[in-house]
Amino acid sequence: MSMPDGTTDSQIDDMPTVPIPARHAVTTFDAASSRERIELKPPLVRAARRGITGAFGLWAHAATAVAKKLDWFPRVNPYVGYGTEEYSRLICRTVYAPERSEYGRATRGIRGMLTIPASYVQVKIRIDETPLETVQVGDRETYDRPGNSPDIDSEYAISDRSGYLDLLADHHLEPGIHKVSYRVNGRKPVTSHLYTIPSSAKVGVISDVDDTVMITQAPVLWKAAWNLLFLNPFKRSSVPGMSVLFNKIADLFPDAPFFYLSTSPWNVESSIRHFITNHGFPEGPLLLRDLDPRPKTFIPSGVQHKLEYAEQLMADFPDMKFILIGDDGQKDPTTYATIARRYPGRVLAIGIRQLSPREVTGNFGSVAGRVATQPMPVTDVPVFTGTTGSNIMKTMLPFLKQQMGV
Numbered sequence: 001m002s003m004p005d006g007t008t009d010s011q012i013d014d015m016p017t018v019p020i021p022a023r024h025a026v027t028t029f030d031a032a033s034s035r036e037r038i039e040l041k042p043p044l045v046r047a048a049r050r051g052i053t054g055a056f057g058l059w060a061h062a063a064t065a066v067a068k069k070l071d072w073f074p075r076v077n078p079y080v081g082y083g084t085e086e087y088s089r090l091i092c093r094t095v096y097a098p099e100r101s102e103y104g105r106a107t108r109g110i111r112g113m114l115t116i117p118a119s120y121v122q123v124k125i126r127i128d129e130t131p132l133e134t135v136q137v138g139d140r141e142t143y144d145r146p147g148n149s150p151d152i153d154s155e156y157a158i159s160d161r162s163g164y165l166d167l168l169a170d171h172h173l174e175p176g177i178h179k180v181s182y183r184v185n186g187r188k189p190v191t192s193h194l195y196t197i198p199s200s201a202k203v204g205v206i207s208d209v210d211d212t213v214m215i216t217q218a219p220v221l222w223k224a225a226w227n228l229l230f231l232n233p234f235k236r237s238s239v240p241g242m243s244v245l246f247n248k249i250a251d252l253f254p255d256a257p258f259f260y261l262s263t264s265p266w267n268v269e270s271s272i273r274h275f276i277t278n279h280g281f282p283e284g285p286l287l288l289r290d291l292d293p294r295p296k297t298f299i300p301s302g303v304q305h306k307l308e309y310a311e312q313l314m315a316d317f318p319d320m321k322f323i324l325i326g327d328d329g330q331k332d333p334t335t336y337a338t339i340a341r342r343y344p345g346r347v348l349a350i351g352i353r354q355l356s357p358r359e360v361t362g363n364f365g366s367v368a369g370r371v372a373t374q375p376m377p378v379t380d381v382p383v384f385t386g387t388t389g390s391n392i393m394k395t396m397l398p399f400l401k402q403q404m405g406v
Contacts, residue, residue, distance in 0.1 A: 060162075063116045067096035074118035076182040077103045078192035079269055082257065082285040084316065085175060088194055090167040092182050093266060094121040094159040103190060105270060107233065112267035117163035122156040124183045125167070127194060131155070132169045164290065175199075175255075195285060201255035201320060203348060205246070205284075206310065208326040209262035212353055213242050214275055228264070233271040238279040239353060241389030248393060249323065250282045252400055258284030261309050263302035265289055303335050310339045314346060321346055323400075325392075327353040328385075333376055340379045349399060350383045351392045352376060 075097045081090040096116040097103075125132050159165045175198035183189040197204075210216040215237045216228065250256060258281070264272060266288045273286060287309045289302075313322070324339065324347060326332025333352055340347040376383055382399055386392040 060117060060119075064096065064118075067116050070098070072096040072098055072116075073186055074121045074184050075101065075103065075187050076123060076184055076190050077115075077266075077269070078180065078182050078190050079266065080192050080273070080285045081180055081194040082259070083169075083171075083173070083194065083196055085173055085196060085199055086170070088127065088169045088171055088173065088196065089316070090125070090165070090169060090180055090194065092123065092159075092165050092192075094118040094123065094163040094165070094184060103270065107271065112269075112271070113265070115267050117161075119159065119161050119163060121159045121163070121184055123159060123165060124156045125169075126181045127169065127171060127173070128178050129181075132157075132167075132171075162290070193283075195257060195283075197257045197317065198255050199319075201253075201257065201317075203253040203256045203323065204313070204317060204320050205249060205256055205258045205282075205323045205325065206261050206313065207246070207258065207324075208306075208332055209260050209264060209272060209286075211239070211327045211329045211355060211359065212325060212332075213239055213246075213260075213279075213281060214272070215239060215359075228268065233274060234278075236275055238275075238281075239389060241391070241393065242353070243280040243389070245351075245389035245393045245396070246281050248397055249400065252397075252404060258282045259287055259309075259313060260284060261287045261306055263289050263305055303331050306332075306335050307338060311342075314343050321348040323347075323349050323351065325351040325353075327355055328376070329355040329359065337379045340381045347379075347381045348403065349396060350379070350381050351396055352383060352385045353389075353392065354385055354387050356387065 073096065074094045077093045077095055079091045079093070081088055083089055093115075094117070096118050157165055157167060173194075173196045175196050178194040178196055179191050180194045181189045181191050207213060246258065250258070260272070260276065262272070269286055269288055272288075276283065276286075289305045324336045326336060336347070336350050336352075340350070376385065384392050384396040384399070386394070
């Protein structure tokens with residue numbers, strides 16, 4: 001197939017055909033926690049979930065048929081990866097798109113939410129021009145193609161039913177920012193960053209996004225929906241002083257990675273990525289949520305999503321202590337207290353941005369049954385609060401400097 005510029009697949013496909021040994025692995029997308037397994041749910045809940053997942057499957061099938069009639073074909077949406085010097089975690093998604101479409105533009109969220117997944121698409125991957133040698137590919141759905149066997153090595157990975165590839169690549173990489181290239185047939189390669197965290201890094205930051213770094217008024221559902229789906233991405237506002245706080249922390253801990261852990265869907269990853277860059281926050285991986293209902297996991301709750309990714313980060317960096325930053329508009333205080341309790345000695349400090357009553361309730365006064373804020377974390381870990389980044393900085397930074405012996 002020819003590209004829009006006239007080049008052909010053979011001209012741009014200089015990827016070596018070294019087989020990629022692939023084996024089964026449970027991923028964050030298809031691994032239900034013990035409390036979320038569908039067989040443990042009441043009969044009515046099981047029936048409702050199966051009905052919803054079935055309806056979503058019908059929608060995806062119909063949308064795929066329309067996309068093919070429009071001559072759309074798969075492309076890759078690459079997301080930022082992270083890893084250690086020994087292995088890397090990579091994630092991307094295959095979706096249907098017009099021939100000349102490009103991923104990475106900051107668009108209104110509604111466009112991202114209408115993404116049509118491209119199922120079971122072959123994707124070739126390389127890091128810094130080197131093809132992957134070992135990849136763990138997500139659950140058996142990855143291999144639900146006639147004639148494919150999970151025991152046969154291949155030079156590509158295959159996206160799952162919802163288009164996702166959640167990969168674990170064994171590599172020896174130098175610390176720093178690397179380039180990951182993804183390619184599907186008929187498209188030019190697309191790239192994303194891979195943050196390789198040095199083993200010397202002893203402190204990391206896990207931060208929420210909504211109402212912690214970006215004002216969305218998440219507790220007010222209609223305002224949150226408007227801001228997520230329809231607001232011009234270039235008109236979004238950052239929480240005052242937060243970028244300054246984050247950069248001060250980065251100055252104190254130059255090797256510290258910043259992980260942005262949000263319950264926003266992967267569909268709006270590009271818009272959030274642009275926001276982080278444009279408002280001067282330290283770059284880092286986004287860890288978002290899959291909103292496509294699945295038979296095994298359905299849609300993970302916000303708390304479940306954050307706890308599971310926190311568990312993954314704790315395991316990936318066993319010698320690292322974390323600074324947790326969130327807000328009191330939803331359940332960050334209790335979620336962070338749970339993390340601190342589960343991993344004693346691993347949480348260095350907790351920062352909680354306090355929302356104003358207007359941010360919590362909107363312009364209509366208090367909402368029945370809703371408290372203005374969530375209670376502060378009950379934990380032995382130092383907790384620093386404030387309505388802005390500057391307020392939190394006044395008390396958190398002296399503590400962190402003390403920990404550093406500055």
